[in-house]
Amino acid sequence: MFNSKKSKLIALIVLVISIGLTPCYEAKAIIASTLKLSKQDLKDLLILEKYLNGLRTMEARFLQMxxxxxxxxxxxxxxxxxxxxxxxxPPNPILVIADGSSLIYVDKEMNQATAVFLRLTPADFILRRQLSFSSDDILITGFHRSPGIIRLSLVKADNPLDGKITLIFSDTPLELRKWTVNDAQGIKTTVSLLGPRFAVNLDRSLFNYEMPNPVNESE
Known part of the structure; x- marks a missing residue:
């Protein structure tokens, strides 16, 4: 059941959220994309950008398949x-913590932990202080609207083969509901949020972790 644990770490991540509000760019802002985006697409993307940057804290149950x-x-x-x-x-012994600079993958059963720099992971899309779709390190590979649903797919511009994240929003009201991750190993993981609560008070100690033994962080 817990095979390919590390390859799934990418998918765990993805809630997408930044402190502070991004400046309100005009729809003509340059957005890197493999798609031909209409003016309406650009306007909608800026609405999503503002929404994500306005999210500060969140707590939710989730289902992962x-x-x-x-x-x-x-x-x-x-x-x-x-x-x-x-x-x-339980019985899944995995814990994942981002502490501000590192993403730490913990196997509580084995009392082992692995850390990588947060900036090297897809979680950086979500957790960076400001998310900007006009940033030169983000590439939009998919944008689709259907009744009640908006889908947005992103990759790292400098390493698009490392994996793709698709964020899925309800549009009335606008709210992040789930995401899927296609990783470099070809595994597709979907995380669905259940009863998410936003703007909640969270104890800062939730995001602290003391490594059980020395660990080298990847550069």
Whole structure:
């Protein structure tokens, strides 16, 4: 059930949220994309950008399903910028913490932890202080509207083969509801939020973790 744990770490992440409000760019802002975006698309993207940057804290139950057949549930906490905690329900022993600079992957059963720099992970899209779709390190690969639903797909511009994140929003009201991650190993993971609560008070200690033994961080 817990095979490919590290490859799923990307998917855990993705709640997308930044402290502070981004300046209100005009629709003519340059947005890097593999798509041909209309003026209406650009306006809608700026609305999504403002929404995501306005999200400060969040707490939610989640369901996670992967194309390898695995299924998990748990709780996710986000405090932007830079902090996130993902707790899986037993018997899954995994805990994921972003402490502001690192993303830490903990196996409580083995008492082992691995850390990578947060800026190197897709979680950076969500947890950076300001998310801007006109940033030169973000590439939009998909944008689709259907009744009640908006889908937005993003990759790192300098390494698009590392994985793709698709954020899925309800449009009335505008709210992040789920995301999918297609990772470099070809595994597709979907995380659905259940009863998310925004602008909640979260104890800062949720995002602290003391490594059990020395760990080298990836550059």
């Amino acid at each position: 992967s194309s390898d057949g695995s299924y998990s549930e748990g709780v996710i906490y986000i405090s932007r910028p830079g902090r996130m905690r993902i707790e899986y329900d």
